[in-house]
Amino acid sequence: MNWKQRCDLERGFIGAKRSPYDPILSENPKTGVSLNLPVLNCRPTKICREICYACSGPISFPYACKKAVAVDEWIRQHPIWAAMKAIQEADGTPIRLCGSGDLNPAHMPFLVEIKAQGGRPWGFTRKLDMWKRCWSMHIELMFGIDVSSKHLEDIPPTRLAYMRRPGDPDWSNSVAVTFPLHGPRRDPSKVPVSESDCPAIRRHIKCADCRRCYS
Helix, strand or coil, rough: CCHHHHHHHCCCCCCCCCCCCCCCCCCEEECCCEECCCHCCCCCCCCHHHHHHHHHCCHHHHHHHHHHHHHHHHHCCCCHHHHHHHHHHHHCEEEEEEECCCCCCHHHHHHHHHHHHHCCEEEEECCHHHHHHHHHHHCCCEEEECCCCCCCCCCCCCEEEEEEECCCCCCCCCEEEEEEEEECCHHHHHCCCCEEEEEHHHCCCCCCCCCCCCC
């Protein structure tokens, strides 16, 4: 599946019904619990579209795409209830934002409630406006970049997360974490090792054992 195909699949699920009792979060043995959103929310670079993590593996299956669309709509319509449910499902563990997709301004009431109710959000965005909105709320998301990204001077290096492909330069001195290109049918060993590499990818540990990307 490519990025356009994923978007087309998601469009077919817009307006799909979901039970308010269905899970909001998704579980991952490496990253913990995640809020997966539609890639329709994304503002990707050309490189991001080409290597989109959400376009392969279980996260790209129709059920996962349908859930992402339905959850996205539900948390915008019911931010207080959705925040309560997400915190309950997380059961004291940090909540990873944007396991797929990205945030929109319409998600801000939900994020406000997550913070107000004692939730512990962390995660990623590629939208400068959303990164700044979250930063103002003391939600210090990582700002996802690749070699074509711009406006890097607006983000502290400690909040930069670099997706690196084979042949891309080593930016270890300028970013907090480097993600060697990985995922189904992608071998991170083809990307040269760098000092800022994500240990969850290189050493197969859990994000909770590293916490470099946490708020």
